[in-house]
Amino acid sequence: DSVDEALTRACQQVNPKHIHLRLCEILEKEGSTVALERANALYQKMCRRFRSKKKAWIAYAKFLLYSKRLEEAFALSKRALKSLPTYKHIWLMSHFGQLLYENKKQEQARAVFEALLRENPRRSDLLSLFLDQEVKHGEIQTVRQICSRVSNTANPDRLMKFNDKQMKKFFKKWFSMEEKNGSLKDCDAVKEAARQYIESSSVE
Secondary structure (H helix, E strand, O other): OHHHHHHHHHHHHOOHHHHHHHHHHHHHHHOOHHHHHHHHHHHHHHHHHOOOOHHHHHHHHHHHHHOOOHHHHHHHHHHHHHHOOHHHHHHHHHHHHHHHHHOOOHHHHHHHHHHHHHHOOOOHHHHHHHHHHHHHHOOHHHHHHHHHHHHOOOOOOOOOOOOHHHHHHHHHHHHHHHHHHOOHHHHHHHHHHHHHHHHHHHHO
8 A cells, every 4th residue: 555655665774673663653653543553564574584683572572562562571471582682682671670660660670680590690780771671660678688688798699790890880889879868777777788798798
């Protein structure tokens, strides 16, 4: 039809991936059943055509999650991991985790980030992103539990493998979060956790 013909012509002159993404956005904003069906079909086509492009996959995942199609979104993420080169996997899953938080799927989001941290125990940026998302969309008590698992060297379920420099930055971030979201007692608890970490490190 005329839309497909216009799309074909546009792709010959401009970045085709960007054209597909923009048209999907337009169809989503229209919001009618027919428009959303066309958007879904176009997303499927885009992921086949641009299977090595991470933004194509995450855009479709966002569409599925906002359409309350959680199982399909998870199935799509698995397909994306098989199609994308390994070095794009962290980007994909960290963004997928953020989308889950935005769609009030906190438990599933936490599971995604936990897996990322287990596989990348020295990536402080991933931990920082996890904590920020939990503060924004989750619960401060969960943030404290995560931080405790990072700081407690005796915890068999400990998260991360940071050096002392990374741990110093981690404690500063934790303290800053408690200043904004907690009480003086909570801030003191961070200081105590840092003291215990230093003591345990000196023993090691």
